[in-house]
Amino acid sequence: MIRTLRQLWRSVGFRLAFYYGLLVAITMLAALAIVYMQTVGVLQQRMVRQVSASMQQLMVRYDARGADGVAGEIGYALADGRNSDNEIYLLTDREGRKLAGNLDQIPSMAPDAGDGVHRRVVRSGQSAIGYIVMKHLPDGGLLVVGHDLRDQESIESLVASASAAAGIVAVLLLIGGTFVFRQELERSVGAVRRTAARIAAGELQERVEPSGEEDEFALLEHDINAMLDRIQSLMDGVRHVSDTIAHNLRTPLTRVLVRLRAAEQGLGADDPQREAVATAIRELEELAVVFEKLLQIAEVEAGARRQQFAQVALHVIADDVAELYEAVAEMRNITLLRDPADMAFALGDRDLLAGAAANLLDNALKYAGDSATVRIGTHTVDGRAQLFVQDNGPGVPPAEFERIGVRFHRLDRSTPGHGLGLASVQAVVALHGGRLQLGDAAPGLRVCIDLPVAGD
Template sequence: MIPALRQLWRSVGFRLAFYYGLLVAITMLASLAIVYMQTVGVLQQRMVRQVAASVQQLGVRHEARGLEGVAGEIGHLLADDRHSDNEVYLLVDREGRKLAGNLDQMPSSAPDAGDGVHRRVLRGGQGAIAYLVMRPLPDGATLVVGHDLRDQESIESLVASASAAAGIVAVLLLIGGTFVFRQELERSVGAVRRTAARIAAGELQERVAPSGEEDEFALLEQDINAMLDRIESLMDGVRHVSNTIAHNLRTPLTRVLVRLRAVELGLPPDDAQRGAVATAIRELEELAVVFEKLLQIAEVEAGARRQQFAPVALHVIADDVAELYEAVAEVQGIVLRRMPCEAATALGDRDLLAGAVANLVDNALKYCGAGAVVCIGTQTVNGRAQLFVQDDGPGIPAAERERIGVRFHRLDRSTPGHGLGLASVRAVIALHGGQLAFEDAAPGLRVRIDLPGGGD
């Protein structure tokens, strides 16, 4: 439950909706609290005014007609049915004898003269809480006037219940609105994320589908598509230039190599020029390899071979490559170990994947050094097919791992190579919608190919 909530809280849409809903809920609850306080305040003020008016009225009657007039007026007030259910009256003489009123007796804790207080009283044998004001009369009698609070408490309870119900509804609306808002935001953002994932997998022609709306997300979609168009145009331009150079120079380069080999054959074995010609031939052959790899990368990035994808057993490729390089590793004093391979199947081009794995093993043998151990194996994790090549050599600094696979990038310029081998591996893995990860093996380096699982 907690991980699920943490996952939800990471969503910007969920947080925005939650904060907005919380603000609305707090505003609603504050409004209800104000309504409740105002309602209770109005009822309280009206009750106080009514009691004060009754005290004044009975005081005037006492001045005019004495205790008999007050007793008669109390009887009249209780008999008029206007507020008799809530009115509280008690008139006692100086000896404490009841002369009039609907209270059974004087409250045990009598209020101070003129002060309005809440006291428990007895009316017809039933207890109740009442608001009371006591007024001593000149002849020693005592007048108590008040208001039964049961109806007011019922109204207050009703308002409180309504406020609580409204608060619960507000919380439910907050929860429901949060999820609805999050889903709506995820729908808009999800389209952008899915398009970005397909582009990252090599489908550079993909664009964000127009939503048909005229909101901020529609403007964002237009800006993203315009940016992608520009990026694709620039990448196509760079790719076209490099591919054109590689393609157009390959034929003249081949002619030069043929002529140099003919010249080399025509020179006497002891001729001083023969060594210079041989060096030129080697350098031109390396240049031809560079052009060949550039064209191969261009072909892979174009995605033309995606049409030939079929289920490929990575564990079989791992066994074949390990067997192929076993003798080479033995000559170099390196142990090439095939780990117990778990069956792992991916959808792809077998030749391209085999070439990529061979490239990784070749690099491991080239840089790990004599006495090292190189392991190759496969596994399936969460439905994805993985192949790894691991060594216990010097490894690669963490700062350099992100640049591995960039064209012409080499960690050590003093070693032979052109910086295109891992670039071609990265292009092959991207063509298959996979990921190429370089991890610290402590010691050494672990290279992991992660591909979507494919059918058998």
């Protein structure tokens, strides 16, 4: 549950919808709170005014006719049928004897001078909370005027219940609106995201399908499609130029090599020019190899061979590559181990993956040093097929991990090479939707091709 909520929270659409819904809910709850406070406040003020007016009226009657006049007025007020269920009256003499009213006993002490307080009282045999004002009369008696709060509390409870119900509705609207808003945003943004993923996988012809609506997302989709058209046009132009250059250079290189080899054969063994011609031939052959690798990398990065993907047994590839390089390892006094040899299957191009594995093993044998131990292993970990090559040689500083695989970047310039081997491996792994992982083997280097298993 917590993991699901964390995944939802990572969604920008969910967070925006949540913040918007939360703002709406807070606004609604604030409005309900204002309505509640205003309603309760009006009822409270009305009650206070009624009690104060009744107290003033009774004090005027007391000034005119004394305690008997007040007792008569109280009796009339309780008998007139208007608010009789809520009115509270009590008139006592100086000894505390009840002269008139509906209170059974004098409430607990309350401040004089007309200040109203809330007290529990016993009225007509029933206990209740009331708002009362107590006034000591000049003859020593006590006058109590008040209002039963039961009806007001009922009204307040009704308003509070209505506010709570409205609050629950607001929260439900918040939750429902959040998911609806997120789904709508995902529908619009998801098409762009899925198209971008397919393009990143090499399907450069993909475009965002128009939604048919005239909104901001439709304008974004149009702009993205226009940008993709422009990018594809530029890439096609660059690819055409690079292919033309490579092929146009390959042909004259081949001709030069043929002529140099013919010239070399025509020179005598002691001819001083023979060594210069041989050196030129080697340099041109290395240049041809560079062109071939660059063309291969360009072809892989363009995704041209994706249609040839099928289930590939990585453990069989590792077996074949280990057998191929066994003689090289023995010649360099390197121990080559095939461990672990677990089965691992991935979806891909067997020739490309075999070439990538051969590149990794060739680099390990080249840089691990004499008397080193090199392992090539295969296994399946957490639903991922892995083929790795590990050695116990000098290794690579972790700071250089990010630069490994950059074209023409070489850590050891003294060792023959062109700096394109790992670049081609990177391109092959990316074509297969995998990851090239580098790690410190302590000592040595571990390079792992991590691919989705076949069927994922």
